[in-house]
Amino acid sequence: MSESQNGRGALLAGGLAAILASACCLGPLLLVALGFSGAWIGNLTVLEPYRPIFIGVALIAMLLAWHRLFHRAAACKPGEVCAMPHVQTTYRVIFWVVGVLVLVALGFPYVVPFFY
Numbered sequence: 001m002s003e004s005q006n007g008r009g010a011l012l013a014g015g016l017a018a019i020l021a022s023a024c025c026l027g028p029l030l031l032v033a034l035g036f037s038g039a040w041i042g043n044l045t046v047l048e049p050y051r052p053i054f055i056g057v058a059l060i061a062m063l064l065a066w067h068r069l070f071h072r073a074a075a076c077k078p079g080e081v082c083a084m085p086h087v088q089t090t091y092r093v094i095f096w097v098v099g100v101l102v103l104v105a106l107g108f109p110y111v112v113p114f115f116y
Helices: 008-022 026-033 039-071 085-115
Strands: none
Touching: 008 039, 008 085, 039 085
């Protein structure tokens, strides 16, 4: 099964969009927690206006990945990559990890004021 049909591309796009969506808010906090410092960290707030676009891309990619991983899984023919149980399990675990990343990107700006 090609990459466009097995959901790998949609998972990658969803994960990348989730990381970019949280780069403006969660990025500086994560860098400071890891011990990085400097005035340049404040430059990550430039990404804030693009946050809704990144979240939209992440949600669309997650919807496509869900459709390809869970809805089309029954359409796999024996011997194809999508028919192998360990491959399906790996993609589904990655899907849920990326889903958690998207939820963190969505909820972080609303939860962080409670910690200050």
